[in-house]
Amino acid sequence: MNDRKPPTSSALSGIKIVDLTSVIFGPYASLVLADYGAEVIKVESLQGDSTRYTGPAYQEGLSAVFLGANRNKKSIAIDIKTPEGLMILQRLLEDADVFMHSIRPQKLKKLGLDPATLTQHAPGLIYAALLGYGSKGSYSGMPAYDDIIQGLSGIPELMHKQSGAIRYLPIIAADKTCALTAAHAILAALFQRERDGRGQVVEVPMFESMVSYVLLEHLYGRHLADKDLDAGYVRVLSEWRRPYQTTDGHICMMPYTDEHWRRFFTCSGNPGRAEDPKFQSIAARTQNINQLYELTGSIVKAHSTAHWLQFCQEQEIPAARVNTLNELERDPHLQSAGFFSELMDQGHRYRFTGNPVTLSNSKVTVKMPPRLGENTVEILSALGYSNQKINDLCRQHVIKDAGQTTYA
Structure with a gap:
């Protein structure tokens, strides 16, 4: 074909994602997209994502859990509860390809961030709602975290069947699994838009996503609806299934x-x-x-x-x-594959995992996760805000700049 677009340096080059999520579910989903080359603008409160303060750190606000989920992104710190802050977010969305949020539905209308309002003005927008529960179900609007979703989706019972102990998986399994579901859903919506030019609302509920994940093998005998058989794949539930x-x-x-x-x-x-x-x-x-x-x-x-x-x-x-967690960095395969990378930042050495996926025509260099508000000035300047206006917004605590720079 002669009408092919010129090659780009990365798969999602030119895609702008405004990410109003926090903790792990949303940030891991946007991390996948950032690793494919999308411009991910992480919209944070003036206090920042709570994971900025979870785990060891060289510098406040760049703690371990935050480092794991936020490389290759930009950060803008806004108080969207103020009229001026909300206006900044709305202006950011004017040329965005994807809007991701994890706000419970009952709060969206008040902020003017409900799907009907936003998609009316931006018909090409991919509006991705990352929720605890689907909007049509009776749990809609209820708060949800990883432990809650693990329990509801049957994981503690699986652990009990195998080990005799009621417990969660010792990983943030629900958040991370559902994040991958969200990433591929957003990519599917972007692909469809390439063909028909239309945006759409994408809803990714944690509970339904995790139940789908758990029951792939564990629905087991319940697949046979005319028989009264038990759920649970017996091989993986065996108490002897262990190293x-x-x-x-x-x-x-x-x-x-x-x-x-x-x-x-x-x-x-x-x-x-x-x-x-x-x-x-x-x-x-x-x-x-x-x-x-x-x-x-x-x-x-x-x-x-x-x-x-x-x-x-x-x-x-x-x-x-059997590798221990600390031994993974020395695993010969991961070493030869170049899976881990290290960056120097302000005199400190940081270690990161890489994108496990390789695309032969897409290259993305690992960049440090952003400090809180690191890109606030850059982004507002691109939106047309003057230095004086940015300075005023800083003084009024509507925005936060990582350097708290004063502009004349």
């Missing part, structure tokens, strides 16, 4: 196919088990999963981790050592 103990540590080993299991039993000196009908097919193994995993554990614990890694390599059985 196998060796004589000197642990190993993750995953014989999966019929051939894997035949090789494992035969070559480990247990040929009789390879012929046992309980273990010869995936259907039979699933029915006898606790016995299978317990038996495997008793075999593995007789030798060292190095022995089993070598064994699995020879038998072409998937296996790996």
Whole structure:
């Protein structure tokens, strides 16, 4: 085709995203988009996103959790509860491609940020509402955080079934999973706009998203609506599903196919088990999963981790050592792939993970997460505000500039 647009340096170059979200759900979603090259303008209160103060820090406002979710972005600090602050946000949205927010629906109309108002003036806008619950459900408007959504979506029960203890996953699983859902939903809306020129309202509810995630495998017998079978995929709920103990540590080993299991039993000196009908097919193994995993554990614990890694390599059985969190930076694959990067900023050395996705025609260099209000002056100047007006807004506590610069 001769009408192709000229190449760009990154996949989302030229896309402007105004991000009025905080904590992890929204910021992780906009991080994905920033890593693809979108200009993400993080709109913060004058106090900043709460994660700016969560965890260790060299400098106040750049704490660990904030660093993890906000690289490659800009920050403008505005009090949108003031008329002048709200006007700044509305002017920012005039040429935005995407507006992301996590404000509960009942507050939107008062601020003039409801979908009907904004999309009426900007028909090409992708309006992304990142919510706890879908607007049509009975929980709509209720507050939601990761722990709440994990509990509602059944995760503590899964933990109890496997371990006997009621607990959450020790990761911010709901926020991060739903963030990825939000990112791909926004990308889908942008792609559709490329074809028909129209924006649209995108609603990403945490509860529904997380239930969809959990039930992909765990709806299980409930898929068969005419049978009264239980939910829960029995293999992953087995109390014996864990890294196998060796004589000197642990190993993750995953014989999966019929051939894997035949090789494992035969070559480990247990040929009789390879012929046992309980273990010869995936259907039979699933029915006898606790016995299978317990038996495997008793075999593995007789030798060292190095022995089993070598064994699995020879038998072409998937296996790996168990990394601690601190060891991940030294993992040979991640090192050779250049997954981690380091930046110097004001005499301090910072370490970041990279975008796990590579696109052959898209390059984005990792940039430091912004200080609170770091880009306030830059953004307001681009909107046509004079230095005097910016200075006045600073004095009136409508905006905050990272440097608190005074303009003549």
